[in-house]
Amino acid sequence: MIAAALSVSLYGLGYYTTAVAQRPFLPEYHFMKPSGAYSHGLGIIGASMIIVGVSTYSTRKRVRKFWSLGKLSHWLEFHIFLCLLGPTLVVYHTTFKAGGIAAISLWCMLSVAASGVIGRFLYVQIPRNIKGNELTEQEINGELDDLNRQLSASPLGVQVVKSIDESFAAISKSDKLVTTIGLLFRLQSTKRHVRHSVREMIARSHLSHEQAKTFYKLASARAVLLQKTVVLTQVEKLFFYWHAVHLPFTVIMFVALAAHVAVTVFLGYRWIF
Ligand code: HEM
Ligand code: HEM
Structure with a gap:
């Protein structure tokens, strides 16, 4: 594009940078003018x-x-x-x-x-399913429960879920138009911060490369979903x-x-x- x-x-370039009044004198005028x-x-x-x-x-x-x-x-x-x-x-x-x-x-x-x-x-x-349709509140909760179940199968997972949830819970909700935009940017940076600390926690663990990849994907999915749900009502508005x-x-x-x-x-x- x-x-x-x-x-x-x-x-x-030559035509566009010539003053409008001078353009009719250019040889390419009849080709380049809007008509x-x-x-x-x-x-x-x-x-x-x-x-x-x-x-x-x-x-x-x-x-x-x-x-x-x-x-x-x-x-x-x-x-x-x-x-x-x-x-x-x-x-x-x-x-x-x-x-x-x-x-x-x-x-x-x-x-x-x-x-x-x-x-x-x-x-x-706005959280969506694979087809691109908006998720209902029930579907969002179902997805969060599912990710929680998969992650909490190990002590590291329990610790990671706690850390992710606490980070997002700390961000208070806001109803005002201006602060919603501010909140969206804060949530973006919280997500980046959360992902970074999950990567550090994984690095300190003894997970294999494959396990670490799957674990990070699940943790990241939970962070993204929580990031979106905190401001869902305001974003929908x-x-x-x-x-x-x-x-x-x-x-x-x-x-x-x-x-x-x-x-x-x-x-x-x-x-x-
Ligand atoms: C969203 C689409 C379009 C926009 C926003 C647009 C806009 C414009 C503008 C701003 C001009 C210059 C007017 C001026 O000289 O001050 C112009 C000229 C012209 N446009 Fe479009 N145009 C569009 C699509 C089209 C299409 C689809 C056609 C033909 C089917 C067309 C035919 C022409 C012609 C022939 C002129 C020259 C008119 C003249 O010199 O008197 N335009 N257009
Ligand atoms: C002249 C250019 C454009 C026109 C005329 C246009 C027109 C439209 C229309 C009519 C819809 C509503 C479709 C519907 O609900 O039935 C729509 C939706 C949308 N457009 Fe555009 N659009 C333009 C450019 C863009 C651009 C440049 C972007 C993004 C960079 C964009 C992003 C979107 C998005 C995100 C939706 C909402 C989708 C949804 O709610 O399902 N559009 N656009």
């Missing part, structure tokens, strides 16, 4: 990527008939890939100038893509608010895009057709 973004940027074969093409390809990225993910997530079609998390990766690359190509399509209805679509697109990064961060804080931004902005973006395309077709711009 970075390679694609770099290629388009290097290809048109020119090159940039017009980037707009069409970029917009198509966004449409495919949104529609495939939404359909897979919402239409029961497609629920057996691959893991939801893989579809989300696909959504993110297309919806990062697509907007990048669209930005080059505009040749870094924005006016009229198209500007509404552009700013909505950039806001949605930027908010996507925050959404992705919140998304991974934030994720709900996040959807309330990501979705309407997408709708406005598509409505403005439809109007923008309709105007350009009406004006006679048909790309290579």
